[in-house]
Amino acid sequence: xxxxxxxxxxxxxxxxxxxxxxxRASQGISSYLAWYQQKPGKAPKLLIYAASTLQSxxxxxxxxxxxxxxxxxxxxxxxxxDFATYYxxxxxxxxxxxxxxxxxxx
Amino acid sequence: QVQLVESGxxxxxxxxxxxxxxxxxxxxxxxxxxxxxxxxxxxxxEWVAFIRYDxxxxxxxxxxxxxxxxxxxxxxxxxxxxxxxxxxxxTAVYYCAKDGMGFDPWGQGTLVTVSS
Numbered sequence: 321x322x323x324x325x326x327x328x329x330x331x332x333x334x335x336x337x338x339x340x341x342x343x344r345a346s347q348g349i350s351s352y353l354a355w356y357q358q359k360p361g362k363a364p365k366l367l368i369y370a371a372s373t374l375q376s377x378x379x380x381x382x383x384x385x386x387x388x389x390x391x392x393x394x395x396x397x398x399x400x401x402d403f404a405t406y407y408x409x410x411x412x413x414x415x416x417x418x419x420x421x422x423x424x425x426x
Numbered sequence: 427q428v429q430l431v432e433s434g435x436x437x438x439x440x441x442x443x444x445x446x447x448x449x450x451x452x453x454x455x456x457x458x459x460x461x462x463x464x465x466x467x468x469x470x471x472e473w474v475a476f477i478r479y480d481x482x483x484x485x486x487x488x489x490x491x492x493x494x495x496x497x498x499x500x501x502x503x504x505x506x507x508x509x510x511x512x513x514x515x516x517t518a519v520y521y522c523a524k525d526g527m528g529f530d531p532w533g534q535g536t537l538v539t540v541s542s
Contacts (some may be wrong), residue, residue, distance in 0.1 A: 354528035356471075363521055363535055364471065369528035407471055409528070414485060415461070417471040 322410050324418035332426040339395040341421045343408035348388045352412040355384055355426055358420075359404045367406075368393065398423070417424045428452040428531050430522050436487065442512050442540070446504040448522030456480070456500035459525035460489030462507050463532075464518035472518075477523065487514055490516075512540045 322347040325332045333339050343353065351371040356364040366375045368384035371391055373411040395402055403425055448460070462474040464535040475496040476485045484496050495508040505522050517540045525527035 329433075337498075356528075358471075361428070363532035364529075365532075366528040366530040369526070373527070375528065375530065411527070415473040415476070415529075417473065419472045 322349060322413055322416060324404075324408055324410055324416060326408060326418040326421050328421060329419065330422045330424065332424050333398050334426045335398055335400055337398045339398050339402075339423060341393045341406055341408075341423075343386075343391045343393070343418050345389045345391075345410055345412075349410045349412035351387045352410055353384075353386070353391050354409045354411065355382075356409065356417075357402075357404045358405045358407065364407065395423075428524070430524065430531060430533035432457045432533040432536040435538045437493070437539045437541060438512055439529055439542050440513060440540055443508070443510045444512065444538060446507040446509070446520055446522075446536060446538070449525075450505065451505045453524070455498075455503040459526060460498065461529055461531070462496060462497075462505075463521045463523055464516075464538075465517075465521070465535075466518045468516075477505070487527065490524075499538045509538070512538075514527065514540050516540050 325344045327342045354372045355368040358364040369379050372384045383394050405420045405422045409418050429451045431449045438444050459478050461476045477496045493511045497506045519535040522531050523533045525530045
């Protein structure tokens, strides 16, 4: 099974900060990676698929990059509505999610 | 608009059964594979099961294999998850989601609590 790790698991940031979250796969998954945002009590929301393609309707301050085993999600200028937990997901084989990164207000 | 609405959650005793439903609207349900994903209280996301658009193939996480069954009725635009031999560790919010390059959209989730 392909395992995903995320770093950091928690980060504290301020509005306007540039934030980067890393996701690493235990083996190569090409670009079969997606990123989700989840707010408390809500379903996850797809932000990025195919490692770097922005889902329709998602603000352009979100971007994704990487391929193979290392991927990043970047928020160029953190907004108040971006405080949430972010998950990566691999779709190369049986789907699996990373453990999540909680982005909190500094 | 594309919408998924889960139902059927509740409280069940260990060893019991429950069937979840996911009603789809706003897209051609019979053309898409569908997933179930769960989230235990305060924990991360766990993929549970997948069914192809026509029901011809089904895949399960090891944690539920042999106990859960995914199915669909394309005439009713509805996805199901039959859960048998439930354990305390199956307690979670269960989401259905439409397959694609990512899962989108997701339903609002239905809570399953396994407790005596």
